[in-house]
Amino acid sequence: MDNEVHRIPASRLKDLCLQVFSRMGMTDEDGRLTAEVLLSADLRGIDSHGVARLGFYVNGMRNGVMLPRGEALVVTETPSTALIDAGGGMGVPVSVRAMRMAIEKARQVGMGWVNVRNSNHYGIAGYYAMMALEHDFIGISMTNSAVFVVPTFGRDSMLGTNPIALAAPALHERPFVLDMATSVVPFGKLETYNRLGKSLPPGWAIDENGNPTSDPATVIEHARAGSFRGGLAPLGGTGEENGGHKGYGLVLLVDILCGVLPGALYANLMYPKTEEGHPLPSGIGHTFAALRIDAIRPVDEFKASMDDLQRRLKDAPKAEGQDRIYIHGEKEFEEAERRMRDGIPLNPKVYTDLKKIASELDVPFD
């Protein structure tokens, strides 16, 4: 394995995804949507949710955990809400359609709210929230997800890292795009620290006895063994002193809206396994919402205020040693411009994995 970082044009990686998804039996349209969401993560610098996940999706389809052609059905519907059963299919295509439905409902009655159940990993939450922007709507997206988070005062992982995303347009400034896990950090960050032999900052992780720990190795070991002992702290850290109970509350909020409400799996029921340890369908659920801005206030006025809000923050005095105050989404938009120009940097492991997938499926990639 070489040690080089490979820079590959987004279009070439997208091509690879399209062909891989086609080989796995997805329709052209579903493959296109899924490739689009993966590449959107890679462009925005969210490497953990881009083509680095291609193997995860391929394995999911191979194991029968994700159906390449799952049949999504609308279960219930009102003028402003709907519930879709994803039929155990891939997470992205049903999510794009659910968000489109939320947007259409918002267009008709002001606000749209669509839940999805019986789904799978849907990529970056922010993608769906951002779908609302071209319509001058506010977009919201949430999902429950793999179990890594320990509740306040607990010792076992019981909940997902459950992200929340909200996007709102601006006029001359960039849109506001918040896309955040409700855990203090993603699990991948523990793996990075472990690889570098670094201690974790206080408040990130919890050991098998429920105590704060600075050692990523044992937490990772337990997770890999499929035990739920120890895990990540919610946003706000361990205990209540720095508001860990608030982060735990946000994790639960997402689990209630995405898991309990649509009748999806939730808490430590998600990502179940057979007694032999084989993965079963993840059973997760999602929430998509869209709000028509001009149902509340003229869009131009709203956007002008969004610009003003952003400029106030950017022009505010900086902390010593800092030269910039950021708006959420800003770093990612800038990264997308760079990566669109210079290509997507793939670390050697991801590059090797993609070569392997391509070769196994007899798809050209070099």
Added chain:
Amino acid sequence: MDNEVHRIPASRLKDLCLQVFSRMGMTDEDGRLTAEVLLSADLRGIDSHGVARLGFYVNGMRNGVMLPRGEALVVTETPSTALIDAGGGMGVPVSVRAMRMAIEKARQVGMGWVNVRNSNHYGIAGYYAMMALEHDFIGISMTNSAVFVVPTFGRDSMLGTNPIALAAPALHERPFVLDMATSVVPFGKLETYNRLGKSLPPGWAIDENGNPTSDPATVIEHARAGSFRGGLAPLGGTGEENGGHKGYGLVLLVDILCGVLPGALYANLMYPKTEEGHPLPSGIGHTFAALRIDAIRPVDEFKASMDDLQRRLKDAPKAEGQDRIYIHGEKEFEEAERRMRDGIPLNPKVYTDLKKIASELDVPFD
């Protein structure tokens, strides 16, 4: 001033509020709603938002900053959304009506979303979210609020402590009621530490140079002087290491939905003052939303899953030294039972303030 904690029955404090609000010129109905929300905070143990605020409301009405009979008007409306201009009136009555409207819209089209602008302090966010519970709906409430929060990498207070509340019913278990400021702690907590001569835990506050500080005194001094130098960190603390940028994102999310969207004030425009330092109307805004659970899934199934979710968490293994994992709202429901039975404990300062208000307005209270 005596040093005793006075325990007073909720009904007597409510009576006091009713008479005070009547003297200030509020209608009986508006006074009743406002007293109800204040006492609900006192019962639930959120002392900072109960009768301790009565003087703040009385002063607001005396200064002309809050109109006792502000005229609220529906500005825009769609089947699922509305915008109400509160006309500079008291925050509570318009908020109760806005939440009722959101609930009615949810009943009719599945989901309701109502914004309020040109309003004032509305008490505890959780009250409005909880109004949805008796209808078996999910309730959401948010507001922007007085400027105490420093954005990540900033040095000045630029944003409110902007709370988020969500309530969802359960079957045999208590409802889930999340009601959280998006700052790491409320400003009042700095005052408590200052009074006790204690140092602040790391990550709570930021000094006038934008550095983390453990000294509450100077932060409080700047706030009292009406300068915006230093302030509270968002949930996640100072900097980005523990996710302070996520908390900052949640603060902004609330400011966008409650301030920018309805055309209310936002960021450091809120709670403006004249050049001489006299307060002007706060100009804040709120968001209320209701979601009909049975638009998505049968209510009984939803509630049974809520019970199961709660029991899974409560029965999960505890951290060393802990004997309980809480669900949000649980502590407050238990406190409300105690206080309904034993009375509301008032510290000497609050008790003295109430006596003074009563005496000034010629209302019996002893």
